[in-house]
Amino acid sequence: MNRNIFAEIGLSEEVIRQRVQDTARTIFYGSDEERFYHQVGEDMGYLTDTGNNDVRTEGMSYGMMFCVQLGWKEEFDRIWKWTKTYMWMPDGENEGYFAWSCGLDGTKNSTGPAPDGEEYFAMALFFAAHRWGNGEGIFNYEQEAKEILRACIHKGQEGRKGEPMWNSDNHQILFVPGIDYTDPSYHLPHFYELFAKWAYEEDRPFWKEAAKVSREYLVKACHPETGLNAEYAEFDGSPMSRPIPWTTDRHDCFFSDAYRTVANIGLDYEWFGTDVGQCKAAERQQSFLLEDLRKDSFSVYEVDGTLVENGVLHPVAIIATTAQSALAAWNDTSKEWVERFWNTPLRMGERRYYDNCLYMFAMLALSGEYRIW
Numbered sequence: 001m002n003r004n005i006f007a008e009i010g011l012s013e014e015v016i017r018q019r020v021q022d023t024a025r026t027i028f029y030g031s032d033e034e035r036f037y038h039q040v041g042e043d044m045g046y047l048t049d050t051g052n053n054d055v056r057t058e059g060m061s062y063g064m065m066f067c068v069q070l071g072w073k074e075e076f077d078r079i080w081k082w083t084k085t086y087m088w089m090p091d092g093e094n095e096g097y098f099a100w101s102c103g104l105d106g107t108k109n110s111t112g113p114a115p116d117g118e119e120y121f122a123m124a125l126f127f128a129a130h131r132w133g134n135g136e137g138i139f140n141y142e143q144e145a146k147e148i149l150r151a152c153i154h155k156g157q158e159g160r161k162g163e164p165m166w167n168s169d170n171h172q173i174l175f176v177p178g179i180d181y182t183d184p185s186y187h188l189p190h191f192y193e194l195f196a197k198w199a200y201e202e203d204r205p206f207w208k209e210a211a212k213v214s215r216e217y218l219v220k221a222c223h224p225e226t227g228l229n230a231e232y233a234e235f236d237g238s239p240m241s242r243p244i245p246w247t248t249d250r251h252d253c254f255f256s257d258a259y260r261t262v263a264n265i266g267l268d269y270e271w272f273g274t275d276v277g278q279c280k281a282a283e284r285q286q287s288f289l290l291e292d293l294r295k296d297s298f299s300v301y302e303v304d305g306t307l308v309e310n311g312v313l314h315p316v317a318i319i320a321t322t323a324q325s326a327l328a329a330w331n332d333t334s335k336e337w338v339e340r341f342w343n344t345p346l347r348m349g350e351r352r353y354y355d356n357c358l359y360m361f362a363m364l365a366l367s368g369e370y371r372i373w
Contacts, residue, residue, distance in 0.1 A: 001368070002270060002368035002369070002370070002371060003270060003327065003368055004016065004366075004367055004368035005326055005327065005330075005338055005366040005367075005368075006338070006342065006366055006367050007368075009335060009338055009339060009342075011342070016367050017367070019342075019363065019367075020070075020363050020364065020367050020369055021070075023346065023359065023360055023363050024066060024070055024072075024360065026346055027066075027346070027356055027360060028072075028075065033348055033349075034346065034348065034352075036048045036049075036050050036059075036352065036353050036356070037063065037075070038104075039078065040078075040082060043077070043078060043081055044078050044079075044081045044082040044085065045075060045078035045079050045082060046060065046079065046082045046104070047059040047060060047062070047063040047079070047353070048104065048353065049353045049354070050350050050351065050352055050353040051313075051350055051351045051353060051354065052101075053104070054101045054102060054103060054104070054109060055082075055086075055087075055101070055102045055103070055104060055106075056100060056101050056102075056114075056117070057083070057087060057098045057099070057100050057101075057113065057114055057116075057117025057118070057121070058100075058114065058116055058117055058120075058357075059353060059357060060079055060082070060083050060087065060117070060121075061083075061116070061117045061118075061119075061120030061121045061124060062120060062357045062360075062361070063075075063079045064076055064079050064080060064083075064120070064121065064124035064125075064128075065120055065123065065124045065127075065361075066360055066361075066364070067079065067124075068124050068127045068128050068131055068373065069127075069364050069369060069370055069371065069373075071131070073128075073132055076124075076128060077139065080125075080138065080139075081138065082106070083098065083121070084138045085106065086099075086102050086106030086107075086108070087099045087102055087108070089111060089113075092111065092161070093111075093161055093162045094111055094112065094113055094162055094177070095151075095155075095160075095161060095162060096147070096148070096150075096151030096155065096162075097113035097118060097151060097155075097162075097165075097177075098113055098117055098118065098121070099111055099112070099113065100112055100113050100114035100117060112176060113165070113176070113177065114176065115152070115165040115166075115173050115174060115175070115176070115177070115186055116183070116185070116186045118148050118151075118152055118165060119152075119173070119186070119188055119191055121145075121148055122145040122148045122149050122152075122191075122195065123145075123188075123191045123194065123195075125141040125142070125144050125145035125148070126141070126142060126145045126194065126195075126198050126373075127372075127373035128141040128373075129141040129142035129145070130373045131373045142198070145198070145199075146198075146199055146200050149195055149199045149200070149203060149207075150199075150200060150203065151165075152164060152165040152166060153165070153166050153168070153203060153206055154203075155177070162177065163177035163178035164177060165177050166206075166210065167235070170213065170235055171206065171209050171210040171213040171214075172187070172210075172213060172214070172217060172235055173186045173187060173210075173214070175232055180235075181232055181233065181234055181235065181240045181242075182217075182232070182233055182234075182235060183231065183232055183233070183257055184217070184218065184221040184222070184229040184230065184233050184237075184258065184261045185229075185231075185257045185258060185259075185260035185261045185264065187214035187217055187218055187221075187261075187264065188214070188264055188268070189210070189211040189212075189214040189215045189218075189268050189272075189274075190211075190264070190267055190268035190271045190272055192207045192208070192210040192211035192214060193207075193208075193211045193271075193272055194372065195207035195210075196208040196211065215268070215274060215276045215278055216276055217235075217237060218261065218264075218265060218278040218281065219237075219276060219277040219278050219280075219281070220236060220237030220238075221233050221237035221261070222237075222261065222262075222278070222280075222281030222284070222285070222303075223281075223284070223303040223304055223305075224284075225284065225288075225304070225305070226254075226284055226285065226288040226301070226303065226304060226305045227262070227280070227281040227282065227283065227284025227285035227286075227287075227288060228254040228258070228285060228288065228301055228303045228304075228305065229254065229258050229261045229281075229303060230251065230252045230253060230254065230258060230303055231251040231252070231253065231254075231255055231256065231257040231258045232244075232251040232252065232257075233252075239252035239253070239302075239303055240252055250308075252302070252303075253300055253301060253302055253303070253308050254300065254301045254302070254303055255300050255312070255313075256312075256313060256314055256317070256354070259314065259317045259318050259321045259322075259358065260321055260358065261281075261321075262281060262282045262285050262321055262322060262324070262325035262328075263320070263321035263322075263324040263325060263358065263361065263362065263365070265278050265279060265281060265282050265325060265328050266282060266324045266325040266326065266327035266328045266329075266365065267324065267327060267365050267370060268328075269327055269328035270327040270328075270365065270370075271372055275328070278328070279328040279329050280329070282325035282326075282328040282329040283328075283329035283331070283333075283334075285322060285325065286322055286325060286326075286329065286331075286333045286334055286337055287333055288305060289318065289322060290333055290336070290337075292318075293319070293322075293336070293337065293340060297310070297311075298311070298312045298315045298318050299311065299312065300312060313351060313354075314351065314354050314355050314358075315355075316344060316346075316347045316355035316356070316358075316359060317354055317355045317358045317359075319337070319340060319341050319344050320341055320344075320355070320358045320359045320361070320362040321358050321362065322337050323337040323338045323340070323341035323362055323366065324361065324362040324365045324366060325337075326338050326366070327365060327366070338366060341362060341366070344359075346359055347359070
């Protein structure tokens with residue numbers, strides 16, 4: 001039985017259950033200013049990145065995870081069918097992967113994948129198989145999950161085109177296939193523990209090792225004093241500050257992607273209870289950002305806590321993910337984060353997609369409703 005942190009701070013089961021449902025209903029079926037899920041025709045649907053006006057594998061895989069946790073099979077199947085129809089790539093260099101960004105009409109904006117999408121798709125599909133049973137074709141959820149994971153670690157082998165999403169030598173997930181660095185927020189050891197049980201049998205040892213490696217990696221990637229991590233990082237955990245061909249933006253700071261890491265640490269500890277030192281990062285981040293929380297003003301930082309600039313794009317995401325980290329580090333500071341999260345409404349406006357996705361995950365996790373199925 002998962003911990004219900006909200007109940008631990010004195011909220012009633014009925015109030016908590018209603019809040020989880022209301023949050024999901026708002027995201028999927030609220031007003032045009034609130035929702036970002038849209039039905040398409042008789043049997044498809046998508047979630048929009050409202051800040052970029054596109055559909056991303058990140059949001060689609062998150063949406064599927066929300067639905068399987070909530071028991072919403074129709075919405076799950078709609079999202080998955082849109083994903084397989086428009087995002088999946090049946091041939092070419094990235095055959096077997098999903099285009100990370102599409103237009104609202106399904107036109108691919110890119111033929112490149114983003115590995116966090118694939119790992120969430122696979123996990124959500126396994127859970128769907130276990131919760132609802134397998135169907136036929138693309139709704140044979142278990143088979144689809146296994147094939148995604150096979151592509152992720154075997155592309156480039158035995159004549160199969162392309163590059164894997166995990167480094168075959170060090171077992172670390174890559175920021176994109178073929179690159180020599182990672183994204184700490186992509187490291188999901190709690191997923192890999194389950195892939196080690198449910199993937200194709202010959203692939204299970206790889207995933208077991210990946211879980212171990214990722215936990216150890218998160219210890220290195222999170223700063224030993226602040227607990228903060230960078231958006232992109234080297235394989236040794238240090239911030240990745242080398243030039244990136246497609247952008248001049250910095251990604252070596254505690255910013256957008258990086259917020260997810262402590263939330264992942266929280267859920268991993270809740271599911272598996274294994275701490276190799278990564279839980280300390282949650283405690284440190286809660287403490288380091290507490291002053292920002294109390295001022296209601298968050299900033300961009302280098303991982304050692306040096307101020308880069310005031311103001312962030314996704315303040316609600318920081319509150320949600322840091323609150324979720326309470327699953328790995330519970331104390332008076334954690335309680336303050338959780339209480340603040342409970343009293344924070346869903347975000348409105350064009351940037352609501354990312355914040356509210358992480359808000360939904362935190363709502364599920366802190367209520368004990370983010371489960372292994």
